[in-house]
Amino acid sequence: MVSLSQPPKSEIRNLAAIARPLLSVEDLRVELPVDGILHPAVDGVSFALEAGRALAVVGESGSGKTQLVRAILGLQPAGARLSGKVLFSGRDLSTLSDREWRAVRGREIGMVFQEPAAALDPVQTVGAQVVEAIRLHEPVSRAEARRRAVEALAEVAFPDPERALGEYPHRLSGGLRQRACLAIALAAGPKVLLADEPTASLDATVAMQILELLDRLRRERGLAVLLITHDLGVVAKHCDRVLVLYAGRVVEEGGTAALLRAPAHPYTRGLLRSIPVLVAAGRQRGERYEAIAGALEDLSARRRGGCAFAPRCPDRFEPCDASVPDLYPAGEGRSRCFLSREAPRRGA
Amino acid sequence: MSRKPALVVEPLLRAEGLAKRFSLVHGLLGARGAVLPALRGVTFEIARGQTLGLVGESGSGKTTAGRIVARLVRPDSGRILFDGTDWLALSGAALRRRRRELQVVFQDPQNSLNPSMRAGDQIAEPLRVQGLARGRALRERVGQLLADVGLGAETASRFPSDLSGGQRQRVAIARALATAPRLVVCDEPVSALDVSVGAQIVNLLLDLRERAGLSYLFISHDLAVVSRVADRIAVFYLGAIVEEGPALAISSRPLHPYTVALVAAAAEPDPSAPRRGAVLPGELPSAVNPPAGCHFHPRCPIARPRCRQEAPALSEAAAGHRVSCFYPGEVG
Numbered sequence: 001m002v003s004l005s006q007p008p009k010s011e012i013r014n015l016a017a018i019a020r021p022l023l024s025v026e027d028l029r030v031e032l033p034v035d036g037i038l039h040p041a042v043d044g045v046s047f048a049l050e051a052g053r054a055l056a057v058v059g060e061s062g063s064g065k066t067q068l069v070r071a072i073l074g075l076q077p078a079g080a081r082l083s084g085k086v087l088f089s090g091r092d093l094s095t096l097s098d099r100e101w102r103a104v105r106g107r108e109i110g111m112v113f114q115e116p117a118a119a120l121d122p123v124q125t126v127g128a129q130v131v132e133a134i135r136l137h138e139p140v141s142r143a144e145a146r147r148r149a150v151e152a153l154a155e156v157a158f159p160d161p162e163r164a165l166g167e168y169p170h171r172l173s174g175g176l177r178q179r180a181c182l183a184i185a186l187a188a189g190p191k192v193l194l195a196d197e198p199t200a201s202l203d204a205t206v207a208m209q210i211l212e213l214l215d216r217l218r219r220e221r222g223l224a225v226l227l228i229t230h231d232l233g234v235v236a237k238h239c240d241r242v243l244v245l246y247a248g249r250v251v252e253e254g255g256t257a258a259l260l261r262a263p264a265h266p267y268t269r270g271l272l273r274s275i276p277v278l279v280a281a282g283r284q285r286g287e288r289y290e291a292i293a294g295a296l297e298d299l300s301a302r303r304r305g306g307c308a309f310a311p312r313c314p315d316r317f318e319p320c321d322a323s324v325p326d327l328y329p330a331g332e333g334r335s336r337c338f339l340s341r342e343a344p345r346r347g348a
Numbered sequence: 349m350s351r352k353p354a355l356v357v358e359p360l361l362r363a364e365g366l367a368k369r370f371s372l373v374h375g376l377l378g379a380r381g382a383v384l385p386a387l388r389g390v391t392f393e394i395a396r397g398q399t400l401g402l403v404g405e406s407g408s409g410k411t412t413a414g415r416i417v418a419r420l421v422r423p424d425s426g427r428i429l430f431d432g433t434d435w436l437a438l439s440g441a442a443l444r445r446r447r448r449e450l451q452v453v454f455q456d457p458q459n460s461l462n463p464s465m466r467a468g469d470q471i472a473e474p475l476r477v478q479g480l481a482r483g484r485a486l487r488e489r490v491g492q493l494l495a496d497v498g499l500g501a502e503t504a505s506r507f508p509s510d511l512s513g514g515q516r517q518r519v520a521i522a523r524a525l526a527t528a529p530r531l532v533v534c535d536e537p538v539s540a541l542d543v544s545v546g547a548q549i550v551n552l553l554l555d556l557r558e559r560a561g562l563s564y565l566f567i568s569h570d571l572a573v574v575s576r577v578a579d580r581i582a583v584f585y586l587g588a589i590v591e592e593g594p595a596l597a598i599s600s601r602p603l604h605p606y607t608v609a610l611v612a613a614a615a616e617p618d619p620s621a622p623r624r625g626a627v628l629p630g631e632l633p634s635a636v637n638p639p640a641g642c643h644f645h646p647r648c649p650i651a652r653p654r655c656r657q658e659a660p661a662l663s664e665a666a667a668g669h670r671v672s673c674f675y676p677g678e679v680g
Contacts, residue, residue: 060542061513114502173631174406203405203569205628205647212627230543232617260617274547276572278599278614286554287576290549295512 021048028084034300043248054225056235058244110185114197116177120169137188175206201249247308254333264330359393366426376448399564401578409567448527455536457516492521585602594667603676
């Protein structure tokens with residue numbers, strides 16, 4: 001069986017620029033003030049995203065995924081301190097002025113969020129909002145912008161795009177609102193899409209439609225997708241690579257298939273066992289989850305000297321409290337766990 | 349509390365023909381005076397010590413059904429027999445007395461708990477109101493309930509804002525269990541929680557069911573969670589049950605095309621797992637103007653002319669397995 005997480009080979013060959021990352025993040029750190037003291041919400045995150053690829057950032061509350069997205073878009077909250085680099089096509093975004101940022105957001109990097117109802121302007125028609133997104137970045141005539149808006153709505157499979165131009169958001173279903181948000185996000189032709197839990201507020205069958213749409217946009221226009229999600233089922237079907245965040249750090253990264261089949265980090269393993277999978281034939285109803293004990297501490301209460309997951313970890317041993325583990329090679333990916341440092345030695 | 353064993357095994361709860369219409373608020377445009385039929389006559393049973401799962405998308409009517417059972421919403425028509433009592437006919441003192449037997453756990457403990465009341469007092473409240481315990485006995489019972497849901501005694505003095513989402517849901521569960529209910533309505537109890545915390549709460553609910561012989565009416569949009577907890581599952585679509593049967597049959601041999609799609613959409617974090625079924629087109633249509641014939645036909649991959657004209661009845665397709673489809677089991 002063909003692995004579902006990889007696009008077919010022929011499609012990869014079509015994307016000439018695949019090797020050069022469109023978006024790369026290097027040692028990004030975002031510190032947030034809590035009662036006047038700065039605490040790292042994102043702590044040294046690095047990754048690269050190429051055209052046509054989908055990278056999943058998986059994490060629960062407090063993992064830092066939201067702050068990571070905001071930092072990539074230059075939208076960090078007041079009082080936050082940033083270090084590290086965000087590079088777009090090799091250009092360092094951290095040096096941009098506010099005005100330069102506005103040109104990047106939307107035009108180079110599009111974004112969609114969890115609540116399409118909150119992202120849309122309730123008193124403007126969908127058409128007016130798509131047209132505005134186009135004209136914000138390109139000096140085209142109103143008529144030309146309108147023609148392009150119809151195209152943008154058609155591209156996200158909006159049924160009857162001509163009519164949709166005149167619709168107000170409240171008249172649309174949740175799934176259509178998210179399609180409208182996608183049309184706006186993609187109107188100016190960005191190469192990268194940041195999608196922050198884009199299907200979390202949608203019903204299951206509608207979520208599937210939106211995710212299939214993102215897959216198609218990756219194939220057809222080489223769109224690079226950074227998908228922030230807590231749903232490993234979505235990751236399995238729609239992403240090439242995965243970063244697992246815990247307490248602001250990448251604890252595991254790798255190709256989707258290998259990582260989900262053989263997770264190396266105890267947190268990833270626990271997370272996979274916590275996912276509600278369908279209890280069908282061969283599985284036992286009423287079977288308990290092998291749940292992870294405890295919960296992640298608040299930002300200001302976290303220990304920084306050792307592994308942040310150690311207090312909840314079933315495999316904790318002495319080194320975990322002494323220092324923060326590096327990302328060690330594990331399988332085809334890397335894992336921030338001393339067990340992965342020990343493993344090759346044991347094998348030798 | 350011991351009860352006489354029933355001679356005939358009657359269900360703990362039987363809901364018959366529940367129907368509810370909501371009048372829509374007059375909007376600026378359209379929908380003027382429109383009526384939304386949230387439930388169109390649904391019938392289900394919960395056996396003693398068993399769990400019935402209600403699954404469906406938003407707007408399917410599953411939450412309204414749960415709220416009617418919990419006596420939070422009055423149906424326009426229908427009947428509920430709870431432990432032999434005409435449950436909807438109870439009122440006043442009789443209802444207050446019997447309420448202890450049926451409790452509710454809501455989706456978001458942030459909203460269901462009182463933010464200005466210590467956790468211990470919230471758990472004690474139903475005991476005090478019902479006159480079930482006081483003084484030292486009350487304090488001991490609260491301590492025991494906290495222990496039952498995996499919280500330390502020190503939690504009693506904490507306010508909800510001092511607690512994590514998972515801890516808050518544990519407090520809400522302890523409060524629901526305080527009066528030793530026979531049935532607990534769980535309305536999306538893990539949907540607002542992180543995956544790892546949600547798994548802990550599901551485990552807790554399973555443990556409590558075993559220890560206390562509880563029954564649950566477990567409502568969720570997530571078929572995967574429901575399949576873990578429920579003995580039987582009822583699938584809701586546009587205010588009606590489209591399929592109902594044993595949980596294992598629903599998740600491994602679904603008969604209704606809509607259930608087939610829900611099974612396909614259920615998270616499967618195994619990249620080598622085959623993708624089941626095609627992506628269902630469209631969305632849940634408006635309940636105000638539902639499609640003619642079978643309400644599901646516009647999204648159905650196997651709809652035929654008959655489906656556009658006639659509405660199929662919910663009828664038994666296999667022993668204890670009901671489905672409302674003219675062509676059950678054709679999509680798989």
